[in-house]
Amino acid sequence: MAKSDFGSVSGWHNDRAMISNKNLRITLRKNALSGESGIVSATRIPDGSAYELDFDVRFHSQFDWSRGGKVGFGLGIGNRNTGCNVPFDGAGGTLRLMWYNDGNRVYFYPYVYHAGMAGPCGSNFGKLYPSSGSLEKGKWYKVHMYVKSNTGSNANGHIQIKINGETLIDQSIRWTTNDSKRLISNLSFHTFRGGSGDHWKSDVDSYIYYDNLSVRQITQYILTATALVVLYFHCATFWDPRFTNETIAFLQLASRNASPQGNSLEVKTMRQGIEYLHHASNEKFYGTFKGTLEESTVKTNSTEIPITVYTPTDANKEKLGVYFHGGGWVIGSRKSHQTIVNTIADATKTIWISVEYRLAPEHKYPIWLDDCCDVTQYIIQNKTNFGVNETAKIGVAGDSAGGMIASSVARTVKNVDFQILIYAGLDITRETPSYNEFTHQMYVLTPELMDWLKEHAFETSQDLKDPRISALYNTSLQDVPPCLFIVAELDPLRDGSLEYQKLLEKAGVQTKLLLVKGVIHGYFSLPGIFPQAVAESINTIQDFMVSI
Incomplete structure (x- = not known):
């Protein structure tokens, strides 16, 4: 996805963000919560029914876990409900990630708003990561998300989160029931402490680092079909400087249309994919x-x-x-x-x-x-x-x-x-x-x-x-x-x-x-x-x- 594919950006604070050793470093301010402690930003992306999102995240070696907070990038549907604004009207949803300290260990879990959720705030269904032990300071974690919107009132949407290749959640979901609020249109960046209440705060500034952001819109008609290219290709965050414009355009097309199930190589799917790729590319x-x-x-x-x-x-x-x-x-x-x-x-x-x-x-x-x-x-x-x-x-x-x-x-x-x-x-x-x-x-x-x-x-x-x-x-x-x-x-x-x-x-x-x-x-x-x-x-x- 090119820079021109992105629309307006809101909520960004340059005083809390900087480039450090080619990584994005976000400062979480002491004695603050929510947007005052970090960044709550929204970026307009092209309307789509399915998106994949990848990023790497690392907590500084001296990071204070406090109780927890929201971390990294996420995707918003329709009204993109958050902040305990339960979508009773079926007009919005979000997929984000949270880190949490339960007093014994620290872990990630999915944080989801969707139609029919129990409330009063984000659903945290899915597995915890890691399944045992705690998150480590100074270690990079690779986060992969996939969201597909549903149709009508059907539970035929999809939600997937993987961290370092381990699946936390991968299931069907009813995101919305309002047809006019069906599409994914927002890339969120929520990095802050909270919850609410002083026990979520920290008395020291702390840092979280990000790298290798990749956002891919998936067109419905491709799915797992473009096999030769996309079954083993996920969007690179850089290109070989020798690439021609034709090569770059091809790889961008392939990465936007990559299947979320793209690491499973099956003969039947590969054959279908090569036929589709050549038909779609050369039909004219x-x-x-x-x-x-x-x-x-x-x-x-x-x-x-x-x-x-x-x-x-x-x-x-x-x-x-x-x-x-x-x-x-x-x-x-x-x-x-x-x-x-x-x-x-x-x-x-x-x-x-x-x-x-x-x-x-x-x-x-x-x-x-x-x-x-x-x-x-x-x-x-x-x-x-x-x-x-x-x-x-x-x-x-x-x-x-x-x-x-x-x-x-x-x-x-x-x-x-x-x-x-x-x-x-x-x-x-x-x-x-x-x-x-x-x-x-x-x-x-x-x-x-x-x-x-x-x-x-x-x-x-x-x-x-x-x-x-x-x-x-x-x-x-x-x-x-x-x-x-x-x-x-x-x-x-x-x-x-x-x-x-x-x-x-x-x-x-x-x-x-x-x-x-x-x-x-x-x-x-x-x-x-x-x-x-x-x-x-x-x-x-x-x-x-x-x-x-």
Whole structure:
């Protein structure tokens, strides 16, 4: 969420807030309660039916717990009731956090106002944190909140709080009953002592520190769907300064639409998500292909593989390309990648065939690779059936896992004439330096996600060192066809391509490499989000295909 997304701010006091070692430090004044002791601030945020909120909080090493108070950021719905103003009219609610000292120990608990609450002040249902022992001074606590508004008088809203990954509350709730007061519109910052009564006060000033605030509006139609990006991506509080504006816009979109249940990777959800992501991003290109699309199948010894043949108007009859989609061998399809394949076909005036190879985990290695080899071999042997001349050159291409497949097919199948490898996975063992350079979630293709994909795609870890899988394990490369590498600069797979290019050049193979600056893994199949980066890549593909 950008600064421009925020509206008016009220209740802020600069005399009680300062930046200390890049953290926000709030002073809680001695002998005072509520807003007089700290800050009670409200910030207008865009109306939404669901929001996620994260922040870190730490109590100073000399902090006086007193009885307790409100701490940190929260979310307000409708009239955003607080201060023992029970929403009997069903027109408002709030979710905040409180620290409390019961005389034996100190802990956090949720502090909630909602329709139907028992009153007279905020409900404190949910678990305590920690469940035993006390909060520690000087220790950082990571707070995660999720609020979804309900409909009508239904208890189909939601409330969730986690602290350091431990769930305090995660349940359905009836926030409001007034349709005109339904939406979340307020980011609160309540840091003060109280309660009421002198026993809540302290006779010394104390400090609380904050860091890593992240606020994300969640659009209802996304939910858990944008899997590849958001299931393992939560909004970074900083960006790599090398990111292009397109990359930043993409990551901001992904973080705003992230699922609150986003750390659970399931094959079905991931597959739905990759399809939705590509559909939502590239829908404006549908129906723009200047040519014909034909669905067909290729019969192999074990199955029939669906293919789509893209034949542009005035197609060159001397070249044909076979495309393998990305998705870590587990997700993705011809449909998810249809926009980029027809873009390549249009731009190069070349017939391209997209292959629906079988996916893991239902079909683990070597099945999906054998499918692609078999289809390519069939196309080479029957090229004239696809509208090209007998003398036509046949090439292979793919992005990510599809690029890995293309490189393997080019080494395995005879009479492949060229290859285009787009941020291909050429070092599946993760031994090149870029794997260690780009581990943060803002680069999307995290080590955890890669491990998850490999666990589903391969039977054993020994498969990863098979020369058919990891290109860098090959020692005889002199018969490999000319190769175009398209590489994302900020991608853990980057160095695998750089190393493989060196090996091919050493073997005397013609190569060309485009390093696309400032972009991350996955950009190529999303021209609706990365128009400039994709255009640069497509232009390079055009030039390469002319040169061969």
